[in-house]
Amino acid sequence: MSWIDKLVRQSPIEPIQKHMHVAVLCAREILPLLDAMESADDDSIRERRSEIDRLEHEADAIKHEIRSHLPRRLMMAIDRRTILEILDYQDSIADTTQDIAELVDQRKMYLPKELKTSILPLAQRVVAACEQGQRVINELDELIETGFGESEVARVDEMILELGRLESETDDLQDKAARTLFSMESELGIATIFWHQIISWIANLADLSERVGNRLRLLIAT
Amino acid sequence: MDFFSDIPLPLLIAALLAFYMAWAIGANDVANAMGTSVGSGALTIGGAIIVAAIFEFAGAFLAGGHVTDTVRKGMLDMSLLDRDQLIYGMLASLASAGTLLIGATRFGLPISTTHSIVGAIVGFGAVAIGIDAVNWPKVLQIALSWITSPLLAGVIAFGIFHLIRSTILNETDPVRQIRKYGPAFFFFVFFIIGLVTLFKGLKHINLDLNLIQALAGSIALGFLGAGIGAFFIRRVQIGKTDPNHRFDQVERIFVVLQILTACAIAFAHGSNDVANAIGPLAAIVNAVENVDLTAKAPVAPWMLAIGGLGIVIGLATWGYRVMETVGKKITELTPSRGFAAQLAAASTIVLASRLGIPISTTHTLVGAVLGVGLARGITALDLRVVGNILASWIATLPIAAALSVFFYFFFKGLLSA
Numbered sequence: 001m002s003w004i005d006k007l008v009r010q011s012p013i014e015p016i017q018k019h020m021h022v023a024v025l026c027a028r029e030i031l032p033l034l035d036a037m038e039s040a041d042d043d044s045i046r047e048r049r050s051e052i053d054r055l056e057h058e059a060d061a062i063k064h065e066i067r068s069h070l071p072r073r074l075m076m077a078i079d080r081r082t083i084l085e086i087l088d089y090q091d092s093i094a095d096t097t098q099d100i101a102e103l104v105d106q107r108k109m110y111l112p113k114e115l116k117t118s119i120l121p122l123a124q125r126v127v128a129a130c131e132q133g134q135r136v137i138n139e140l141d142e143l144i145e146t147g148f149g150e151s152e153v154a155r156v157d158e159m160i161l162e163l164g165r166l167e168s169e170t171d172d173l174q175d176k177a178a179r180t181l182f183s184m185e186s187e188l189g190i191a192t193i194f195w196h197q198i199i200s201w202i203a204n205l206a207d208l209s210e211r212v213g214n215r216l217r218l219l220i221a222t
Numbered sequence: 223m224d225f226f227s228d229i230p231l232p233l234l235i236a237a238l239l240a241f242y243m244a245w246a247i248g249a250n251d252v253a254n255a256m257g258t259s260v261g262s263g264a265l266t267i268g269g270a271i272i273v274a275a276i277f278e279f280a281g282a283f284l285a286g287g288h289v290t291d292t293v294r295k296g297m298l299d300m301s302l303l304d305r306d307q308l309i310y311g312m313l314a315s316l317a318s319a320g321t322l323l324i325g326a327t328r329f330g331l332p333i334s335t336t337h338s339i340v341g342a343i344v345g346f347g348a349v350a351i352g353i354d355a356v357n358w359p360k361v362l363q364i365a366l367s368w369i370t371s372p373l374l375a376g377v378i379a380f381g382i383f384h385l386i387r388s389t390i391l392n393e394t395d396p397v398r399q400i401r402k403y404g405p406a407f408f409f410f411v412f413f414i415i416g417l418v419t420l421f422k423g424l425k426h427i428n429l430d431l432n433l434i435q436a437l438a439g440s441i442a443l444g445f446l447g448a449g450i451g452a453f454f455i456r457r458v459q460i461g462k463t464d465p466n467h468r469f470d471q472v473e474r475i476f477v478v479l480q481i482l483t484a485c486a487i488a489f490a491h492g493s494n495d496v497a498n499a500i501g502p503l504a505a506i507v508n509a510v511e512n513v514d515l516t517a518k519a520p521v522a523p524w525m526l527a528i529g530g531l532g533i534v535i536g537l538a539t540w541g542y543r544v545m546e547t548v549g550k551k552i553t554e555l556t557p558s559r560g561f562a563a564q565l566a567a568a569s570t571i572v573l574a575s576r577l578g579i580p581i582s583t584t585h586t587l588v589g590a591v592l593g594v595g596l597a598r599g600i601t602a603l604d605l606r607v608v609g610n611i612l613a614s615w616i617a618t619l620p621i622a623a624a625l626s627v628f629f630y631f632f633f634k635g636l637l638s639a
Contacts, residue, residue, distance in 0.1 A: 003332050003584055003607060004258050007591055008554045011601035073605045077598040138466060145469045145556070147383065147599045149392030 009074060012066050012083060013140050016090075019062040020137040020212070023093040026055035027130045027205050030123050033101060040110040049101040059094040063087055077144055082219050089212045090137075093130060093205055100201045107194055118180040119199065122173040126206045129166040133209030136160055136216060143220065153220045160213040167210040174203040232309045232637055236506040237528075239316035243499035244529045246323045247335055248536020252278060253544035254584050255491050258560045259484040260545055261553030264477045267545050273481070274488045274541070275534045281492025281575075282500075282530035283523070284419045288578035289494050290521045290529075293339060293501025294508075296578065297364070298347045302355045306638065308509045311350065312502035314629035315342035318622050319498065332607075332614045334582035335498045338622040340364055343502075345623025346630040364579055368615065371570050371581040372589025379566035379593030386558060387597075396472040397460060400479075404455045405448040407479055407565070411486050412447025414569060416440030418493075418576045447482075454478045476557035483564035490571035491583045496529035498580065503528075555591070559599050563590040585611060 029052045036044040066087060070080055103109065111119070139156045146152040177199050185192045252274050259265045265273060303311070319338035326333035340361070347356045390399040420429075421436035431439065455478050460471040504521050555563070567583070567590040574581045588611060595603040 003254060003611065004555070004587055004591060005261060005553055007588055007604055007607040008600060009602040009604045011554055013601055075592075075595055075603040075605050077595070077601050142468055144599075144601055145473075145558075146391045147387045147597060149387055151392055151394065 010069065011144075012070060013078075013144060015062055015066045016083065016087060017137055017140060019059055019066065019087065020090045020134050022055055022059045022062060023090045024130045024134045026052055026059065026094040026097045028127050029055065030097060030100065030202060030205075031120075031127060033104065034111060034116065034120060034123055037104060037109055037111040038113070038116055042108065045105055045108075049105045052097055052101040056094040056098040059091055063091050077148075078140075078219060082215060086137075086212055086215050089208050089215065093208045096201050096204055096208065100198055103194060103198065107191075109191070109194060109198065112184070112188075114184060115177075115180060115195065118173075118177040119202070122170060122177050122199070123202055125166065125170045125173050126202055129163060129170055129206035130209045132159065132163040132166055133212045136163060136213050140216075148220060156220060157217065160217050163210055163213040167206045170203055170206040174199060230510050232313060232506060232633075233510050235633075236309075236313055236316060236503050239313070239320055240499045240503035241528070241532045242320055243316060243323070243335065244496065244532025245536035245539075246320070246327070247495050247499060248278070248533035248538075249540035250323075250327055250536075250544060251335065251495060251583060252488070252491065252533065252537055253541050255487045255587065256484055256545065258553050258555050258564070259480055262477070262480065262555055262557050262560050264480040264557055264560065265484060267542065269481075270484070270545055271537055271542060273485055274537055277485045277488035278492035278533045278537070279530035281489035281494075282496035282533060283492075283526045284424065285489070285493035285572070285575055286496040286500070286526050286529065287521045289497035289575050289580050290501045290504055290526065292360070292364075292578040293343070293497045293580055294505040294521070296360050297340065297343050297357050299355050299357050303347075303351060305509045306634075307351055309506050310630050310633040310637065311343070311346040311626075312505045312509075313633045314346050314350075314626045315339060316499075316502045317629040317633075318342040318345070318625035321625055322618065322622055332584065332611050333618050334585060334615070335495060336580045336582045337368070337615065337618040339498045339501070340580060341619040341622030342626035344619075345626040349623070349627045350630045364581075367574060367579045367581050368585065371574055371579075371586045372592075375566045375570040375586045375590040376593030376596070378569055379563050379590040380597045382566055383559070383562040383594045383597040383599045386562060387599075390472065391469070391558070396469065397475065400472055400475045401455055404475065404479060405451040407561075408451030408482055409444040409448040411482055411565065411568070413440045413444035414572060415486065415489055416443035418572050421576075451478070451482065473557050476561055480557040480561045480564065483561050483568055486568035486572075487564050487583070487587070490568040490575065492530060492533065493575040494571050494581060495583060496526060496533065499532060500525050500529040501580075554602075555600070559591075559594050562594050562599070563587065566590040566593060585615070 029048060033045070033048040033052070036048050067084070070083065072080065074080065076083070136156060136159050139152070139159065142152055143156060178196065181192060181195050181199065188195065256265070256270045256274050260267055260270050319335060319342050322333055322338040323335060325331070344356055344361055389403050390396050393399045417436060417440040420431050420439045421433060424430070455475055458475050458478060460474050464470055500521070504525050507525070553560070564587070567587040570586050570590070571581065571583055588608065591600070592603065592608070594600055
């Protein structure tokens with residue numbers, strides 16, 4: 001039909017933003033999950049887990065959809081590899097959240113009060129870092145619209161710096177949480193190992209969000 | 223039916239075929255040229271039909287003469303052809319291009335009418351009459367322009383996109399910037415169209431302006447355009463700022479600019495493509511009327527009018543349906559990109575029309591879109607389309623030539639009895 005329409009292909013930007021949106025929704029589920037863990041309610045833990053599973057599946061579906069629409073012959077404003085890498089980091093956010101929920105459900109990890117006071121601030125900061133990552137990804141269409149114009153690039157750079165600050169805050173909070181955990185080692189026993197795993201996974205979500213930002217920064221720096 | 227029996231048979235066939243060509247150009251090509259504007263919401267289907275009808279006709283009638291001259295007699299050495307050879311050959315060219323056009327429509331192939339007509343004329347000239355009958359330097363110039371026109375359009379589009387990026391999109395208040403610079407783009411488009419049309423372009427309606435007069439007229443036309451632009455840009459309802467789509471307001475104003483360039487594309491298309499239908503007809507009319515074949519007579523206005531009318535009827539009868547299908551799909555090309563690409567393509571085509579070079583509108587537009595893509599303005603371009611077009615570019619010429627040789631002998635057998 002119209003050759004111009006065949007030439008200009010559907011942009012993957014909106015699906016990527018949608019994917020990040022779902023991944024961050026998934027990461028946000030950590031907070032209600034912690035509540036459920038504190039109340040030691042198996043039913044509500046399972047409920048949180050199934051919601052996380054659902055979001056992870058949704059993210060997966062979007063990822064496959066994007067990948068199957070990115071043949072090599074496309075000429076793109078953002079190169080194919082960058083798009084696939086960003087997509088992978090975003091997807092890992094949902095995957096890691098799923099790992100946490102899985103372990104919590106399988107081993108019935110009920111959260112003790114003392115531990116919650118140090119894990120909750122960490123989780124909140126992590127969620128904030130994920131949301132900042134989403135804000136950065138939401139600028140992708142504006143970056144394209146301005147053709148990677150200087151003022152838009154500067155704006156995104158500033159947002160990525162903020163993301164870095166949030167991530168380094170989570171490092172400190174992770175350190176605190178781990179120290180609290182090890183001070184409780186004698187009463188927790190073997191569970192200490194699993195709690196340590198959960199703390200690392202939660203902190204890892206912020207790392208992944210930062211990696212999304214850093215990958216984008218490499219792109220706009222060129 | 224005494225009237226019809228008075229018209230010589232070749233002329234009747236030629237008129238029918240030429241009308242079919244013009245009809246088909248209107249029905250298919252125009253939808254291609256205007257589709258992006260409909261898809262991006264810049265024009266409604268009805269609006270696109272009206273704009274296309276007005277500007278296609280204006281382009282064909284006011285600026286279509288140069289290319290028509292080239293198609294009529296530029297590619298062949300007229301002193302080596304006799305009257306009958308020219309008549310059979312031009313009929314064969316129309317029939318060949320018409321057949322290809324039907325095939326292209328049927329199978330959805332990216333075939334250019336321009337390429338088929340040029341291939342057909344060179345084909346019958348070289349094979350049926352003799353290698354020497356073809357004006358090879360001219361043909362080479364045309365073939366080279368098929369490479370240079372998309373390239374030029376691409377370079378211009380790249381430049382225009384950089385320009386709107388630095389003057390509008392990259393500024394802190396892009397809406398204010400586009401209100402300021404929008405009318406300047408209107409000035410530019412009207413000025414170029416004016417210059418191309420007025421400078422020695424209107425001989426056939428007895429208006430022969432020198433450069434100074436044409437410049438003055440074009441500047442006046444440019445200011446008129448700027449005024450129209452300012453008026454429409456001010457009227458745009460830009461709506462509220464959406465923090466997630468901060469450039470929606472600017473794009474809404476770009477819609478006005480894209481409508482402008484859609485008009486320019488329609489004008490340019492009319493000025494270049496009408497020749498594909500009318501050039502061979504004009505040659506046959508001259509031959510039938512026994513005018514000296516090498517004479518430098520300008521193309522008669524009534525022929526250009528017929529071509530323009532054919533395009534408009536094609537639009538109204540079939541183009542509407544084509545446009546409906548194109549328009550239902552939302553184009554990924556946003557108004558600012560569509561504007562940059564169309565402005566570049568229209569400038570290139572109008573320039574080629576003024577120089578009398580038949581080029582392909584679609585190929586030029588594709589080149590322009592690639593130019594915007596190279597400026598990192600478009601997220602994803604499918605390079606296979608470029609490959610398809612290159613392939614059809616190469617395939618069209620021998621097929622058109624072979625068909626035309628076949629039709630040449632067909633018409634010779636039919637009419638020389």
